[in-house]
Amino acid sequence: MHIKECIMSAPGKAILHGEHAVVHGNVALAVSLNLRTYLQLQATSTSKVCINLPNINTFLSWDVTELKQLLPDSGAELGNVNELDAELVRRLRDLVGVSNGTLDTRSMAILAFLYIYLSVFAGSGELPSLTVSVWSELPTGAGLGSSAAYSVCLAAALLSASGTIPSLLSDQESTARWGEVEMELINRWAFQGERIIHGNPSGVDNAVGTWGGILRYHSGKITPLSRVPMLRILLTNTKVPRSTKVLVAGVKDKMNKFPSIINPVLESVNAVSCTCEQTLSEMTSDTPTPEHYNILEELIDINQHHLNVMGVGHPALDTLCRVTLARGLHSKLTGAGGGGCGITLLRPETECSVVQDTIQDLRDCGYDCWETSIGAEGVQQHSPLAVKEEALEVFARY
Amino acid sequence: MHIKECIMSAPGKAILHGEHAVVHGNVALAVSLNLRTYLQLQATSTSKVCINLPNINTFLSWDVTELKQLLPDSGAELGNVNELDAELVRRLRDLVGVSNGTLDTRSMAILAFLYIYLSVFAGSGELPSLTVSVWSELPTGAGLGSSAAYSVCLAAALLSASGTIPSLLSDQESTARWGEVEMELINRWAFQGERIIHGNPSGVDNAVGTWGGILRYHSGKITPLSRVPMLRILLTNTKVPRSTKVLVAGVKDKMNKFPSIINPVLESVNAVSCTCEQTLSEMTSDTPTPEHYNILEELIDINQHHLNVMGVGHPALDTLCRVTLARGLHSKLTGAGGGGCGITLLRPETECSVVQDTIQDLRDCGYDCWETSIGAEGVQQHSPLAVKEEALEVFARY
Numbered sequence: 001m002h003i004k005e006c007i008m009s010a011p012g013k014a015i016l017h018g019e020h021a022v023v024h025g026n027v028a029l030a031v032s033l034n035l036r037t038y039l040q041l042q043a044t045s046t047s048k049v050c051i052n053l054p055n056i057n058t059f060l061s062w063d064v065t066e067l068k069q070l071l072p073d074s075g076a077e078l079g080n081v082n083e084l085d086a087e088l089v090r091r092l093r094d095l096v097g098v099s100n101g102t103l104d105t106r107s108m109a110i111l112a113f114l115y116i117y118l119s120v121f122a123g124s125g126e127l128p129s130l131t132v133s134v135w136s137e138l139p140t141g142a143g144l145g146s147s148a149a150y151s152v153c154l155a156a157a158l159l160s161a162s163g164t165i166p167s168l169l170s171d172q173e174s175t176a177r178w179g180e181v182e183m184e185l186i187n188r189w190a191f192q193g194e195r196i197i198h199g200n201p202s203g204v205d206n207a208v209g210t211w212g213g214i215l216r217y218h219s220g221k222i223t224p225l226s227r228v229p230m231l232r233i234l235l236t237n238t239k240v241p242r243s244t245k246v247l248v249a250g251v252k253d254k255m256n257k258f259p260s261i262i263n264p265v266l267e268s269v270n271a272v273s274c275t276c277e278q279t280l281s282e283m284t285s286d287t288p289t290p291e292h293y294n295i296l297e298e299l300i301d302i303n304q305h306h307l308n309v310m311g312v313g314h315p316a317l318d319t320l321c322r323v324t325l326a327r328g329l330h331s332k333l334t335g336a337g338g339g340g341c342g343i344t345l346l347r348p349e350t351e352c353s354v355v356q357d358t359i360q361d362l363r364d365c366g367y368d369c370w371e372t373s374i375g376a377e378g379v380q381q382h383s384p385l386a387v388k389e390e391a392l393e394v395f396a397r398y
Numbered sequence: 399m400h401i402k403e404c405i406m407s408a409p410g411k412a413i414l415h416g417e418h419a420v421v422h423g424n425v426a427l428a429v430s431l432n433l434r435t436y437l438q439l440q441a442t443s444t445s446k447v448c449i450n451l452p453n454i455n456t457f458l459s460w461d462v463t464e465l466k467q468l469l470p471d472s473g474a475e476l477g478n479v480n481e482l483d484a485e486l487v488r489r490l491r492d493l494v495g496v497s498n499g500t501l502d503t504r505s506m507a508i509l510a511f512l513y514i515y516l517s518v519f520a521g522s523g524e525l526p527s528l529t530v531s532v533w534s535e536l537p538t539g540a541g542l543g544s545s546a547a548y549s550v551c552l553a554a555a556l557l558s559a560s561g562t563i564p565s566l567l568s569d570q571e572s573t574a575r576w577g578e579v580e581m582e583l584i585n586r587w588a589f590q591g592e593r594i595i596h597g598n599p600s601g602v603d604n605a606v607g608t609w610g611g612i613l614r615y616h617s618g619k620i621t622p623l624s625r626v627p628m629l630r631i632l633l634t635n636t637k638v639p640r641s642t643k644v645l646v647a648g649v650k651d652k653m654n655k656f657p658s659i660i661n662p663v664l665e666s667v668n669a670v671s672c673t674c675e676q677t678l679s680e681m682t683s684d685t686p687t688p689e690h691y692n693i694l695e696e697l698i699d700i701n702q703h704h705l706n707v708m709g710v711g712h713p714a715l716d717t718l719c720r721v722t723l724a725r726g727l728h729s730k731l732t733g734a735g736g737g738g739c740g741i742t743l744l745r746p747e748t749e750c751s752v753v754q755d756t757i758q759d760l761r762d763c764g765y766d767c768w769e770t771s772i773g774a775e776g777v778q779q780h781s782p783l784a785v786k787e788e789a790l791e792v793f794a795r796y
Contacts, residue, residue, distance in 0.1 A: 268660075306703070
């Protein structure tokens with residue numbers, strides 16, 4: 001079987017506003033984070049399916065014949081993108097040796113890969129031998145949508161290799177994106193990957209990984225904002241470990257303990273998200289002004305205080321806010337809080353030296369810090385010429 | 399004319415919860431601050447009226463005959479406690495040499511003294527010679543009700559000296575308080591003093607100075623809480639100067655700029671005040687428990703975040719909160735914010751060494767810091783035996 005080789009990338013995700021409040025029916029703004037996951041799919045003639053995940057030190061391969069045995073004999077339908085095939089998941093768990101409760105990153109990543117691989121190629125009656133290599137700029141388990149970026153790349157690459165969606169690149173193009181229909185299909189398959197990895201995901205992370213930009217999320221409904229500015233940020237990982245489940249439960253406890261105090265705060269967070277959405281929309285229809293950035297900074301400060309009121313702050317995040325404010329920059333936590341990551345808005349006029357000094361200050365605190373952007377493109381196909389040197393070097397090893 | 403000598407004291411005031419929100423129709427809790435102003439009134443035979451205000455380096459005297467000329471010839475009524483006599487204020491301003499706009503602390507303190515002195519004694523047809531000396535533990539101009547404590551002491555001492563209210567102390571008693579009727583009269587005269595000093599005061603400060611304890615203030619209505627616990631606190635003055643008027647206007651601006659964000663925050667502050675009132679009431683009807691203190695601490699943290707959202711925080715107040723939290727203690731700004739003062743709650747079990755270390759930490763930041771309490775007694779009459787050594791030493795000089 002002839003398959004098409006390709007290189008894909010997809011962005012991570014951050015929450016700009018509305019984390020926690022979204023759990024209680026309020027608006028959240030999820031944004032693409034331009035720390036990307038890169039995936040290279042190569043055709044081989046080894047009769048093997050190989051996966052290389054150097055970020056998590058995982059390198060595995062299976063005989064195509066071994067994998068074929070997992071397909072139903074009867075020709076029962078596989079490849080339904082709307083429902084997870086529980087029987088196939090069970091067989092893959094047996095193959096990979098995952099007991100029901102285990103949720104380690106490696107096993108989940110492999111299950112998602114094999115599930116999408118088998119489902120996408122089942123229809124063609126033949127399983128191709130291929131090698132998939134993945135390298136990511138995203139830290140895992142930091143609430144930055146690294147699993148979704150991975151699932152989106154897998155879906156795009158396997159759908160493209162199988163010919164289900166077209167391979168985009170002509171010789172001239174170095175980077176390209178699909179149309180709405182193909183994107184929708186990529187997103188649905190990526191969501192299946194997310195379901196295997198997370199059980200009951202909201203679908204926001206894979207939507208951000210697919211469409212990029214900024215998405216409004218409200219009561220289960222995901223709406224991409226039509227036009228959004230790209231904003232420069234620092235992303236900081238305090239590396240303080242936290243449990244999202246415990247933090248969400250803590251907010252609920254506070255709501256039960258002080259309903260008359262906390263409910264208006266959630267209402268105010270909702271208004272922060274809506275005001276931010278409005279401001280971003282103005283920034284794309286008019287020229288962005290310093291006042292637009294002032295408002296974005298004010299909203300960041302207000303929301304950070306609200307998140308502290310909800311009890312999801314942490315001294316490491318207070319330090320992040322203080323250290324960046326000393327350089328005139330405004331920060332908030334992003335995601336679950338209680339440690340984890342924060343974002344710092346950079347203004348267009350923020351000087352390079354200020355950015356570098358701030359990054360150094362934050363590294364001196366023991367944090368990881370990246371200069372990146374939010375609102376960037378979603379899933380893309382790249383020619384090798386258009387891929388980061390760093391990713392190519394990794395891929396060259398496999 | 400025979401007048402009764404006496405020593406009075408009245409407490410300062412802090413806002414426990416609801417500063418700024420109160421301006422927009424929400425509940426505030428004003429509490430007595432056990433940093434007190436002491437006033438000694440002595441009868442003299444010098445035919446002079448003297449006032450000694452060592453805290454503001456002010457020592458003045460007038461001939462009684464000179465002051466008599468300020469009284470209306472016609473026997474027109476003076477001493478109406480419900481209305482400020484504009485004509486008398488005008489004459490006093492001429493005497494003291496205050497132009498209409500001037501509002502320096504000294505002139506205002508003298509005007510208030512002479513106004514109450516003349517009004518209280520006008521009815522008796524004779525002006526006694528006397529010396530009033532005042533010494534205060536309260537910093538002036540820090541939003542701690544120092545002018546109200548002064549006005550309350552003046553009213554109590556002059557009403558007592560004139561025989562309008564009884565002098566309380568029998569030989570056995572060292573400290574005593576008046577009944578409701580006398581307290582009401584003291585409060586009304588103190589309010590006249592406050593009107594002279596501040597123009598259009600709310601009446602909260604003199605009410606706290608008179609009744610002490612904790613007062614609920616809502617839409618102009620002042621209600622003393624019936625029974626309240628006395629809470630140990632640290633009072634810290636960051637000494638960062640601020641303008642209450644500018645801060646109040648800034649909050650109004652934020653409300654206009656982001657109504658949907660800020661209005662729910664004011665609603666939440668209102669709920670903080672009401673929850674605190676409820677908790678304090680439980681602490682007096684049951685035995686106070688650690689959980690009561692946990693709630694008081696949580697409310698302090700929440701309100702401090704809300705005040706930051708309103709834009710009335712300051713890095714010096716952030717430092718106060720951080721430094722005290724490092725010792726396990728919770729702080730918030732009190733009053734206008736933007737610098738000024740903060741309060742730190744001490745728990746019953748907070749060890750003396752922790753308190754001392756915290757005070758030292760705060761002094762190392764360049765702040766003034768006092769260990770005191772809130773919810774203490776209002777205006778009191780003392781025998782010399784029951785007055786702080788420090789006050790007596792000051793009084794001994796005059």
